[in-house]
Amino acid sequence: MRAAFLGLGAIGRPIAAHLVQQFDLAVWNRTASRAGDFARETGATAARTAREAAYGSDLVFTCLPNSPELESVLEGPDGLEAGLAPGALLVDLTSGIPAVSRRIAARLARKGIHFLDAPVSGGTAGAEAGTLTIMVGGEAAAFERARPALETFGKRIVHVGPAGAGHALKAVHNMLIAVNVFALGEGLTTLAKAGVAPRTALDVINHANGRSFVSERLVPERVLSGAWPRTFRLALLDKDVDIARALAAEEGIEAPMIDTVSRLLHQAHAALGEEADHVEVIRLHERQAGVELRG
Ligand code: NDP
DSSP: EEEEEOOOOOOOOHHHHHHHHSEEEEESSHHOOOOOHHHHSSSSSOOOSSHHHHTTOOOEEEEEEEHHHHHHHHHHHTTTHHHTTOEEEEEESSSOOOHHHHHHHHHTTTTTEEEEEEEEEEHHHHHHHOOOEEEEEOHHHHHHHHHHTTTTTEEEEEEESSTTTHHHHHHHHHHHHHHHHHHHHHHHHHHHTOOOOOOHHHHHHHHHTTHHIIIIIIIIIIIIIIIOOOSSBBHHHHHHHHHHHHHHHHOOOOOOOHHHHHEEEEEEHHHHOSSSSSSGHHHHHHHHHHHOOOO
């Protein structure tokens, strides 16, 4: 069966590497050399345009920075929409904007094209291992149709509601990661100055109820080790929390916590730039405190 994948970035690429083992896969990427390299390494076919990638594919995946990028990829004579046949299913793995996804779903539905928002969690390591959590918004029948393909790279795959629901849940989920990164940066630098070594502090926290994925995995593996790998850009987390902030506002929820972490993320994004990883926020706490959290 033929499928297509558009957006071979940090997380898209390892996901596509699973799909190519099950499907006759066409790939497209804005920077064409990435699609060419992937095709050479895996046996996929590199398409010249988004339209060409989708042509003849029943199932099309996108993994782009945000929903506006998907809208622009859909548009135009060589765009994705031009290549999607009635009956095709577009599965958007992007962490995107719920309202835009609802609009895209409605527009495509008028042409008989199905749409799911299906953002993922688990990072590039989870993508490589094929153990991602996938939260899916859209019609139940489309979800069932996509499920076998999602199972090639996901472990926990949940239909969470109608179109846009996956993106809503993902934005709130990532807001929680952001809160934890900032809270641990502040907390651990405070403790270091107060004479508690970061490794000791984490050993206690991680056996007590203040623990989180950030305290159990990200800080020990990336900060204490001094490794600082770049797997998930801070710019993308900033975008996710912006989505959560807009969602809370749309729903009439007062959200001082989201507002605060969003403001802090904007500042960190401006200070650290486009390529910094989200965990590098803690570098700013280290600089401000004049300590290094290693050990
Ligand atoms: P990257 O920045 O590594 O890759 C982005 C991809 O989108 C690249 O293929 C890039 O192409 C393409 N792209 C960017 N802008 C455009 C555009 N205007 N038109 C067409 N294509 C474009 O991002 P990630 O792979 O890390 O993230 C992709 C999505 O997955 C995001 O929504 C992110 O929030 C989410 N995500 C990421 C995780 C991670 O750990 N990295 C974890 C969970 C979700 P090009 O090669 O030309 O730059």
